[in-house]
Amino acid sequence: MAAPVAIDDPGDPRLAPYAAMRERDLVGRRGRFVAEGEVVLRVLLSGRSRFGIESVLVSPERLPGLAPALEGLAAPVYVAPRAVMGAVAGFPIHRGVLGIGIRGADPDPDALVPPGPALLLGLVGLANHDNVGGLFRNAAAFGADAVLLDGATCDPLYRKAIRVSAGTCLTVPFGRAATGAALLDLCARHALAPVALTPGGDDIASLPPLPRALLLLGSEGTGLPEALMARARRVGIPMAPGVDSLNVAAAGAVALHRLAGARLSGGPARPSAS
Amino acid sequence: MAAPVAIDDPGDPRLAPYAAMRERDLVGRRGRFVAEGEVVLRVLLSGRSRFGIESVLVSPERLPGLAPALEGLAAPVYVAPRAVMGAVAGFPIHRGVLGIGIRGADPDPDALVPPGPALLLGLVGLANHDNVGGLFRNAAAFGADAVLLDGATCDPLYRKAIRVSAGTCLTVPFGRAATGAALLDLCARHALAPVALTPGGDDIASLPPLPRALLLLGSEGTGLPEALMARARRVGIPMAPGVDSLNVAAAGAVALHRLAGARLSGGPARPSAS
Numbered sequence: 001m002a003a004p005v006a007i008d009d010p011g012d013p014r015l016a017p018y019a020a021m022r023e024r025d026l027v028g029r030r031g032r033f034v035a036e037g038e039v040v041l042r043v044l045l046s047g048r049s050r051f052g053i054e055s056v057l058v059s060p061e062r063l064p065g066l067a068p069a070l071e072g073l074a075a076p077v078y079v080a081p082r083a084v085m086g087a088v089a090g091f092p093i094h095r096g097v098l099g100i101g102i103r104g105a106d107p108d109p110d111a112l113v114p115p116g117p118a119l120l121l122g123l124v125g126l127a128n129h130d131n132v133g134g135l136f137r138n139a140a141a142f143g144a145d146a147v148l149l150d151g152a153t154c155d156p157l158y159r160k161a162i163r164v165s166a167g168t169c170l171t172v173p174f175g176r177a178a179t180g181a182a183l184l185d186l187c188a189r190h191a192l193a194p195v196a197l198t199p200g201g202d203d204i205a206s207l208p209p210l211p212r213a214l215l216l217l218g219s220e221g222t223g224l225p226e227a228l229m230a231r232a233r234r235v236g237i238p239m240a241p242g243v244d245s246l247n248v249a250a251a252g253a254v255a256l257h258r259l260a261g262a263r264l265s266g267g268p269a270r271p272s273a274s
Numbered sequence: 275m276a277a278p279v280a281i282d283d284p285g286d287p288r289l290a291p292y293a294a295m296r297e298r299d300l301v302g303r304r305g306r307f308v309a310e311g312e313v314v315l316r317v318l319l320s321g322r323s324r325f326g327i328e329s330v331l332v333s334p335e336r337l338p339g340l341a342p343a344l345e346g347l348a349a350p351v352y353v354a355p356r357a358v359m360g361a362v363a364g365f366p367i368h369r370g371v372l373g374i375g376i377r378g379a380d381p382d383p384d385a386l387v388p389p390g391p392a393l394l395l396g397l398v399g400l401a402n403h404d405n406v407g408g409l410f411r412n413a414a415a416f417g418a419d420a421v422l423l424d425g426a427t428c429d430p431l432y433r434k435a436i437r438v439s440a441g442t443c444l445t446v447p448f449g450r451a452a453t454g455a456a457l458l459d460l461c462a463r464h465a466l467a468p469v470a471l472t473p474g475g476d477d478i479a480s481l482p483p484l485p486r487a488l489l490l491l492g493s494e495g496t497g498l499p500e501a502l503m504a505r506a507r508r509v510g511i512p513m514a515p516g517v518d519s520l521n522v523a524a525a526g527a528v529a530l531h532r533l534a535g536a537r538l539s540g541g542p543a544r545p546s547a548s
Contacts, residue, residue: 130404138524143514166521203539237531238538240417247440250412250527253520257511257528264512265477 004077010087017100021089033157035099043167045069052102059096109175112146113190118212119144124180125152125219133164134249140168142256147174180228187214194232197255201234204258220248278351284361291374295363307431309373317441319343326376333370383449386420387464392486393418398454399426399493407438408523414442416530421448454502468506471529475508478532494522
């Protein structure tokens, strides 16, 4: 890496991309995003993501541990005391590890559908960043090929979504279609079976193996639009009497586990964590 | 209900249990807990929980909608403008709905094990309130009889855990044992099969139906202690190559779905939400 650059002035213009972080989360960053914490920064540095790196900002205590991962990085590495980091960001940066990524153009959703066996996740109207981050983590765990978003689903490159995803928002390919209907059109173009998770659907255990599928999830409050479900196979997860819903990320984990089943249990055994 | 009492002074002593909420979250509330938001308050008012109610505090706009649920409540209902609620709590109470619950003594864990078919969830060293709240919600969805906690697992009646659980921390019975080893001893006393979810375990799909089981989950970082797993059946969730873990609440959903399977799909069909 280039020699780390010590910065002690919160007003230093090189730190401008890190300024007023929460406010900037809301208005967007013009093609950039914030990687927060060591897990996420390591994913960004690993080369497993498609994203570029504009700069890294770490506290002095964190630099030695991260130095090996920063080897070969062309972008500048700024080093500032935690108090300076907090003054720039507008709140305490306890982890002392930040980076600015460059998002580039989102891929065309059609380009994300592989030939042969395919499992994709489609998110419709999911506005909660924790849930979207959790669903990316599940998509990665169960080997989904990509995540497709409708226009109303929030940005997976929002800082908190990336963090909750354990960095998988940076590694699982995603693309955006204008509407949920466009996701169904995409299924038709690519011979993907659309599967809608919804209360009242058939027990997901009764689903035969689907070599090519798109699993559609809607928000916990309003669910998937009826017009979309009418074009999909409706499946549900049996639950205890009187319980009307699971968290959408938990429901997605159960459904992805079921849909991915044959693909993963046949492969090299690498069972889960608790 | 008793006539609502309007309060405009943040210093009113009747609001003292609502004061400095975040600081109090950390030090505890001497046998009380905070119910936050309409979903949680409605669960507390529903009679489906074992907990008493000391008082309710709502903003004037929220009172009409909640009035039917407050019928029959003996405890006082305080009504204060949102600005007063925020001044008391120390941060904005956007939802305008709070209540103070009375926790009483935690039940003896042995008393929570039913005769006949039994599915319990055991949490070992889970310090994250979001994960504990999410796991209670999963326990409720999949009809677990109770949640048993070791001494290192955080309090399910922490404000945020209750909120994330959608109020199920108030309805799913829970009890605490001193250690994870005590949970294994309990399994022996009650003829429960201990099942440990862990990377490297046998594919959970290969598990035969277990009429009486305790599912053990550990933290994402350190996992379950080896000494506990040695006394349990180790199962895992097949995952994509290179992925080393799921979020513990997501993993718990997959495992509970599997363990509850026969119980729920045989029962009245009430499939899941997305």
